[in-house]
Structure formats: structure tokens, C-alpha cells
């Protein structure tokens with residue numbers, strides 16, 4: 001698929017087939033994430049792979065019981081590495097850059113999965129402390145996005161979007177005329 005087709009094809013899918021995912025498909029998704037840009041090229045994120053069903057079912061509880069996640073053969077948890085970015089950028093790295101790094105990687109992974117015909121849904125509603133505890137994340141790793149990945153078992157209607165005109169605004173320097181009032 002061409003890039004713009006992939007972007008158009010991606011949508012949140014919340015039902016998956018029982019079919020598993022091949023190792024090369026998983027590798028393609030992770031390699032795409034690995035190509036994403038990051039602050040200072042630090043790649044201040046860690047991707048946690050979960051494919052054991054009992055663990056996925058435990059994870060569901062930490063997502064306020066978004067049960068459909070348990071249908072997915074694999075789940076990726078994208079974590080911001082606050083220490084890695086903080087070591088170079090201090091507060092901005094800990095608070096913002098590592099979160100941006102992790103979210104961009106998540107977006108790349110979503111698009112790569114779509115290009116392979118796979119489906120995902122970005123899960124942002126979860127109890128952070130529970131996820132940290134369940135996955136035994138080391139200090140400094142902060143989960144920011146949970147991504148179930150599987151073969152689609154539904155074709156939901158497209159979600160609407162704001163118009164580009166509404167979400168974009170242009171700022172121009174005031175002309176000398178208008179500046180004078």
C-alpha cells in the first residue's frame with residue numbers, strides 16, 4: 001500500500017480473529033517503530049511485547065476492562081523512558097520528549113500494522129500504576145500507549161474528522177499598515 005492509502009486505511013479496530021501473527025510481521029512492525037524520529041535520536045522508549053494470554057487478560061483489568069484487548073494475539077506496550085531522555089534534556093526530556101518519542105513510535109507501529117493488513121487500537125485509558133506493577137517495569141519506564149495487534153474481525157464505520165480548515169490556522173506577521181491600526 002502506498003503511504004497515503006495506509007494512512008486512510010488505519011482505523012481503530014476492537015475485534016480480532018483468533019489467528020496469530022507471524023514473526024516477520026511482528027519484526028516489520030517493530031522495525032517501523034524503530035525508524036521513528038526521536039529527540040536527539042535517543043529513542044527514549046521501550047516496547048514491551050506480551051503474547052501470553054493469561055498476562056494479556058491481566059492487562060485488560062488495568063485498562064478498566066476493555067475486554068476486546070484479550071482477543072488480540074499480541075499486545076505491545078509503549079513506554080516512555082524518562083531516565084534516558086532526562087539524562088540529556090533534564091525536565092523537558094523526562095516530562096515531554098520521552099513521551100513524544102514513545103507516542104511517535106506507537107503511531108509508526110500502527111501504520112506498519114495497517115500496511116500488513118493487521119488491525120490495532122490505541123489504548124490510552126489504563127491505570128498506569130497497575131500496568132507498571134503487572135509488567136514489572138523498571139524505574140523510569142512510563143507506559144504511554146497499549147497497542148493490541150491482530151487480524152481484524154470487524155470493519156467499523158469511519159470516524160469523522162474536523163475539517164483541515166478548522167484545525168489549521170495560519171499566523172502572519174502583521175503588516176506595517178495593520179500594525180499601525
Ligand SMILES: Cc1cc2nc3c(=O)[nH]c(=O)nc-3n(C[C@H](O)[C@H](O)[C@H](O)COP(=O)(O)O)c2cc1C
Pocket residue numbers: 010011012013014066121122123124125126159
Ligand atoms: C491517546 C489515545 C488514547 C486512546 N484511548 C483509547 C482507549 O482507551 N480505548 C479505545 O477503545 N480507543 C482508544 N483510542 C482510540 C480512539 O478512540 C480513536 O483513535 C478515535 O476515535 C478515532 O478513530 P480511528 O482510530 O478509528 O480513526 C485512543 C486513541 C488515542 C490517540
